[in-house]
Amino acid sequence: xxxxxxxxxxxxxxxxxxxxxxxxxxxxxxxxxxxxxxxxxxxxxxxxxxxxxxxxxxxxxxxxxxxxxxxxxxxxxxxxxxxxxxxxxxxxxxxxxxxxxxxxxxxxxxxxxxxxxxxxxxxxxxxxxxxxxxxxxxxxxxxxxxxxxxxxxxxxxxxxxxxxxxxxxxxxxxxxxxxxxxxxxxxxxxxxxxxxxxxxxxxxxxxxxxxxxxxxxxxxxxxxxxxxxxxxxxxxxxxxxxxxxxxxxxxxxxxxxxxxxxxxxxxxxxxxxxxxxxxxxxxxxxxxxxxxxxxxxxxxxxxxxxxxxxxxxxxxxxxxxxxxxxxxxxxxxxxxxxxxxxxxxxxxxxxxxxxxxxxxxxxxxxxxxxxxxxxxxxxxxxxxxxxxxxxxxxxxxxxx
Numbered sequence: 079x080x081x082x083x084x085x086x087x088x089x090x091x092x093x094x095x096x097x098x099x100x101x102x103x104x105x106x107x108x109x110x111x112x113x114x115x116x117x118x119x120x121x122x123x124x125x126x127x128x129x130x131x132x133x134x135x136x137x138x139x140x141x142x143x144x145x146x147x148x149x150x151x152x153x154x155x156x157x158x159x160x161x162x163x164x165x166x167x168x169x170x171x172x173x174x175x176x177x178x179x180x181x182x183x184x185x186x187x188x189x190x191x192x193x194x195x196x197x198x199x200x201x202x203x204x205x206x207x208x209x210x211x212x213x214x215x216x217x218x219x220x221x222x223x224x225x226x227x228x229x230x231x232x233x234x235x236x237x238x239x240x241x242x243x244x245x246x247x248x249x250x251x252x253x254x255x256x257x258x259x260x261x262x263x264x265x266x267x268x269x270x271x272x273x274x275x276x277x278x279x280x281x282x283x284x285x286x287x288x289x290x291x292x293x294x295x296x297x298x299x300x301x302x303x304x305x306x307x308x309x310x311x312x313x314x315x316x317x318x319x320x321x322x323x324x325x326x327x328x329x330x331x332x333x334x335x336x337x338x339x340x341x342x343x344x345x346x347x348x349x350x351x352x353x354x355x356x357x358x359x360x361x362x363x364x365x366x367x368x369x370x371x372x373x374x375x376x377x378x379x380x381x382x383x384x385x386x387x388x389x390x391x392x393x394x395x396x397x398x399x400x401x402x403x404x405x406x407x408x409x410x411x412x413x414x415x416x417x418x419x420x421x422x423x424x425x426x427x428x429x430x431x432x433x434x435x436x437x438x439x440x441x442x443x444x445x446x447x448x449x450x451x452x453x454x455x456x457x458x459x460x461x462x463x464x465x466x467x468x469x470x471x472x473x474x475x476x477x478x
Contacts, residue, residue, distance in 0.1 A: 080197045083209055085251030086190055089153060090213025092244035093183050095221030096160060097125060099241070100176075102226030102320050103234045104302050105313065110234065111169045115303050115436075116428030121176050122299050123424035126417040128180020133414045134407075136181060137188040138268050145193055148185070149237040149252050156182040157245030163238040177236075184417075188410055196260045219328050223321035226302075230314050274408050277400045279460070283393045287412055288419035288452040290351055290389075293446030294382050295423035296430065297358060297439040301375075304436055309371040319375055326379025334384025343388035343395075344458040350385045351451040357381060358444035365440065392457075 100107070100121050108118040123470055140148055159179035166172040194210045195203040229237040274280055297304065305311045338346040357378045364370035390412060397408030423443075430439055 080255075082197050082252070082255040082257065083194060083206055083246060085255050086194055086210045087213040088244070088251060089156075089186065089248040090190065092213075092241055092248055093156065093179075094214035094217030095225055095244070096156075096179055096238070096241045097099050097129075097183060098218060098222045099225035099229070099237060100125070101299060102222060102302050102316050103229045103237060104300065106229055106234045106308055107172075109170070113169050115300065116432045117169065119299050119424045119428040119431070121172065122429075123181075123293075123421045124173055124244060125176040125180040126420035128177040129184040130417040130421065132181035132184025132412040133188050133410055133417075134184075134271050135268065136171055136185045137410070138271065140185065144258075145189060146252070146256050146258050148189060149193065149256060150249060152182045152186050152189075153245055153249040153252060155179075156186070157242050157249060160238045160242035160245060164242060166234050166235075167312060183275070184414075187413065193256065193260060197257075199335065211239075215328050215331060219321070219324035220323055223317045223402075226317035226320050227314075230317060239264055251309055265287045266272070270404050271407050271411065274397070274404050274411060276402050279396050279400055279457075280393065280408055280411075282460075283389065283396055284412060284415035286347075286450045286457070287389050287393075287415040289453065290354070290385060290423070290447055290450030291416050291419035292423040293443045293448075293450060294354060294358065294378075295420045295445035296427040297361065298382070298443075299420075299427045300425040300431060300436055300439055303431075304365055304439070305371065307436055308365045309368050310366075311368060322372060323375050323379040323382075326376050327383050330380040330382065330384040331386065333380065335387035337384070338388035338391060344454060344461065346388045347385050347392070347454045348451065348458070350381055350388070351447055351454055353381045354378075354385075355444045355447040355451065358440045358447060361440040362437075362444070363477060365437065418419040 104118045104121075106116060107113075108115050111118075156179055159175045159182065163172055163175035163308065166175055190206050191212055194206040198206045225237045225240065228240055252443070301320075301323075302316050305316050306313055311319065334346065334350060337349065340346075343347075357374060361371070361374045361378065364374045390409065393407055393412045394405060397405040401408055423446075427439055431441055
């Protein structure tokens, strides 16, 4: 394995940690900055919005820049954003810091895949991308609970300082080991991306991605206050529950991928969305009971991200059918849809908490996920009307 690929994986780990660690720190940040929990929740929402904007727009605008120079600039911006969060004198400054790091996140994963594939022989391209994205999974399993632990014991600012240190190490690794001259195909223009957004069948996929993840992030954004205020856990115990969640997510990703391979993406997505809605509804009843709540969080992690493989495979196949000139753009916009769903969920969740209370976020999230389940069923109906076999709807040709 090229050591440069490890540098990219470490960058992905740092970025994944800073994206999700705020979830475990919301009560601490809110108390320290004298803001409400819903206002703290906007730190999740605005970060995700930065990712959604950064991925398509900034990737297109920086398409002519050398890949290594752009990669180093992104990691410098990421590090600066976390240092700004560390020293943020006010809530407004922390918001700005989160948006900055979100912009870096969006472009990093847009160009990271092409850099990773350029480091290995063509027949190992998929494995290289998988290795890089392992950094995100490991962040959920170890980085987020560790960052939450640091925040609970030493202060939330020190968590961002630790992530900034990871950014420095990633910058140095990329500077030393990523080749200077990396061939790359300029990304699609904004006009080409707009054409993808004019295709109804792709918009349907983006809708179920955004709505499905929106449903799960309505309660997930406020998981820490749910655990402390409703389940009765101490603040220091939240990190351990996040560890349980992260380990379950890692298993769920593998399970979801195998299910999509075996059944085809639409049947697999039906199962996973139905299970996700059921688990969120279950949380409504188990949240007041600490150990039942932990068990539900364990189940939640197993299905929360299990639909990622099926959604990505399905959007690629649909793009090959309807917009074959912009398959990569279509795939990237699905990541943007994921982050738009997170942004909308954190904002909507804040309204729910403000007007109704924390205890209403799980069942409302379950209802939102059911909307995504209905859209998934409709996609299957449209495929059948087009004469597309269930399995063929998600079979991706060699090279993708």
